[in-house]
Amino acid sequence: MGQYVAPIRDMQFVLHEFLNVSDELKQLPKFEDVDADIINQVLEEGAKFTQDVLFPLNHSGDREGCHYDAATKSVTTPKGFKEAYKQYVEGGWAALACDPEYGGQGLPVVLNNSFYEMLNSSNQAWSMYPGLSHGAYECLLEHGTDEQKKTYLPKLVSGEWTGTMCLTESHCGTDLGMLRSKALPQDDGSWLITGSKIFISAGEHDVAENILHLVLARVPDAPEGSKGISLFLVPKFLPNADGTLGERNPIFCGAIEEKMGIHGNSTCQMNLDGARGWIIGQPNKGLNAMFVFMNAARLGVGMQSLGLTEVAYQNALVYAKDRIQMRSLSGVKAPEKQADPIIVHADVRRMLLTAKAYAEGARAFTSYAALQIDRELHHPDEEVRKDAADEVALLTPIIKAFITDNGWIATSEAMQVYGGHGYISEWGMEQYVRDARINLIYEGTNTIQSLDLLGRKVLMDNGAKLRKFGEKIKNFVEENGTDEALSEFITPLGDLGDKVTKLTMEIGMKAFQNPDEVGAAAVPYLRVVGHLIYSYFFAQMAKIALAKQDSGDNFYKAKLATARFYFARLQPETAMLIRQARSGSANLMALDADLF
Template identity: 70%
Template sequence: MPTYNPPLRDMQFVMHEVLKVTDEYKLMPRHAEVDADTINAVIEEAGKFAATVTFPLNISGDETGCAYDRETHAVATPQGFKEAYAQYVEGGWAALSCDPEYGGQGLPLVLNQCLYEMLNSANQAWAMYPGLSHGAYEALHAHGTEEQKKTYLPKLTSGEWTGTMCLTEAHCGTDLGLLRTKAEPQGDGTYRLTGNKIFISAGEHDMTANIVHLVLARLPDAPKGSKGISLFIVPKFHVKADGSLGERNSIYCGGLEHKMGIHGNATAQIVLDGAVGTLVGEPNKGLAAMFVMMNAARLGVGNQSLGLTEVAYQNALAYAKDRLQMRSLSGVKAKDKPADPIIVHPDVRRMLLTAKAYAEGGRALLLFCTLLIDKELNHPDEKVRKDSAELVALLTPIVKAFLTDNGWSATTQSQQVFGGHGFIKEWGMEQFVRDARINMIYEGTNGIQALDLLGRKILGNNGASLKKFGKLVAALVEEEGVNEKMAEFINPIAYLGDQMTKFTTEIGFKGLQNPDEVGAAAVDYLRVAGHLVFGYFWARMAQTALREIAAGNPDPFYQGKLQTARFYFAKLFPETATLMRTARAGSKALMDTDAALA
């Protein structure tokens, strides 16, 4: 059976020693009183909940999955899921970072980030039920009318109701401009929606009394394409004026998708048969409103892979210390045993360190992004808010694609550490791999994320956003450029930072001549950008560790952090050289292939 220990020490290291979040919060009136003790106490309790309540349900939930009743269209979640959710609500976890105006605790989003990382490690399928609700909350908080907020936000905040995002249809995935679901105005401020949605995570279940569906649909006179999409609230049960539940709305589950992973989550086909909904935001501007939820979901999916990377690494490490096989190439290490533990073998260490480096680099990046969102929402300085928002927009596709690609690699390599036992269900590793695989696909495939990064976020504003991140890299290089002990961390990011401008300009110029050049380079480009970002955070973490060691701190945590940083820069970061070469290879080798693909 797998185990899980919440990585509290590393979370505290990133928050308090690297990012110094409490110093940042002192500049935000809303969070000025939040101190390190509060943060530590909250994440400790969050870790206990994840490890003791949801983690024990992970394997059983995967084995039984959700049950669909064709006659009633009802879905039953795996045994224990509903009870765990009740504990989640009772503990106030749903309200952790929500607005106090609607019953929330008003704590920084950084704490919510830590909570969800641990929930994803413990049980990704379960965590998706409350996770999607938080995205629905954010969308309505940003774009809902006062009446909509009053009706729905208190229930979403408390966790009494959950939320979904209903976008995809059978004939269109990411290309939402093709969607066909119709919304007919009724003359009383409501609309009747008709259509079919697929792949709706947490689309139907028995965990709450109501589900708040956010649905994309077209008005009768809507323009074609993505400029003709509107957003609607379509509750499972109608909500009366006094807030109580009325009759069942004509939106229901038409079946469940049977995916290779996340079996404990109800991935539903949703049928709207004249369901009553209300418009969110302006007509034909639904994508702008939904993007609040979609961007939150993209960061959330990166967090899912971070969680799986961490738990897979933990179990692979424990196994490698215990499993005996062969002798070390450099001589016997365990003289009292018939063979050495496999952790002595270089390639086993490579796999373990890859997972560890990707987990800890991803944690630093996600906590940084979440701190930026806290600043975007709460900082009194308008320029800080604007700069923070721009950096989050730049980093979101990197979080989604780079972390999920890394998560797939890390969980697969952690499974490999187990050898044949990695394929045995009881060890839990094959489930981590299956669950991790979907993260590269949903909320916009990683190829779409790469196009978003290169085409929209970088070339779309002539590299202005990239230059903002480049200034962070340049400041660190200037600060530590003459420190010989930092040279192995600073020199690689300084070199790549210099190369990125030329690299980006070259691809952009070729793209002006032939747009396929951008499409051909985008995936490789995103991984280069991902390594630049990871390299920056690994250099900052190494800087912090070196300072603690120099000050005489005997905690072996800092030596471990330094060694992982050295591995990252020696064995993973150099991938950028190959990626830049393949990105520059151009589109011809891909597009001039009609005979090959005949």
């Protein structure tokens, strides 16, 4: 059912030539021994696992879905999922970027990031089981007590136990301040939690022996709204003192959601009836702790859409080279055949290059952000750590929203390459479109990400974080502005940088007069900033490719052609987006709600 080949060559280009990760990691004592050979070896082994074990389960898992047994309140994952997870654990993949203190391999996030791209390309639904577990690991590592870390982290690191995030309730999604789940204190320091949660990915399954639920709830006399939310660790099975599984905790799956995609992942309704849990962090400070998990999930969803973009592109490319339809408008290209392969047609190439450019741009972007996370966590210089943290905060909503928007565009274009075969399920392309569409919604809709970027990350600090990133762009433009060979990339990059500065100031001034201006401008604004980042990265990659285009390696010619396509065909979208953002809120808010 289709094919997937991990794009190791482009990953190596991004890591070794674009980011120079080996040199960067030498500045981080924890990773100073992680060299190119180690990185390449992990990529190659990761490719084998994802290509040979996970990808063959993607289509069948989508067709079969998960099965819910109402009598036992249990969920069975599709055929092969449990066995694949066992291989994942035995291969040590769960421990790749985890702390050696808890059994991890201690490798950098930037390498783990590339492996997760492969996981998502090969099987997004399956990859959510270990992906969510890693978010739970990060949350406990930062906010858990010593006892919680000792009890739970080794099991999460090994992959023996998995994790979830239990936030949403039927009456509240984004507005978590409205949640009603309650937690009552017990004499032994535990809490009894009652409530219902929905849309809980991997909430119940059979791939691991225990599930650790991170649950938001209210303690007695908690303040109203988001200031009264606490976070609790609620295991499916309560662990005994020796680490073995003990009593079954009353947190049960009431049903699994019927949804448009990611059928292989069990999206559950979870009911807690006096389930025993332990508080993580301080009472009424749960959102602060949960944001570690939420931000990890937002970055992870961006990776999901990168994975789908890549695999959809690969299959559309194979089809376009094989499928014959009509003749090229510029003359016959395959005289030995009844018609020419459709890749000769200009618009088919537009669709393929759109997916290719969005995949390569996202790969550079997410790898860059992952390296900043490594710097934030492990650089010996406190100022460097702070700058990296500011940058990650700025980039996180853009990664989630811009890459998932582009993934929806790219998978749709890739499906379109197939013509009528694209929406026939046996080809597998319509699954990528269905899966990709979900990514725009969960873990905070893309509108929420846009409001977070413009309202919190830009306007709240008067643009300080954005200006800091903009200085990098400005310096690159000044350093390379006189290079005529680079002018086709540098000129539009510099121009867009100036426009983003002016647009940000304009929206900020309007927002002082009318807060609705932020909501009206936020979505197009995020896409403009996303294109600014892609322009910056594509310009840097084009510089590398220009220097090596005559090396005899056609990879660099392809990279250069993709960068040229991006600047000619995709980046100009910003002109329309800027006009939309500037049009203000009046055209949205003037119509009375009763007149819709």
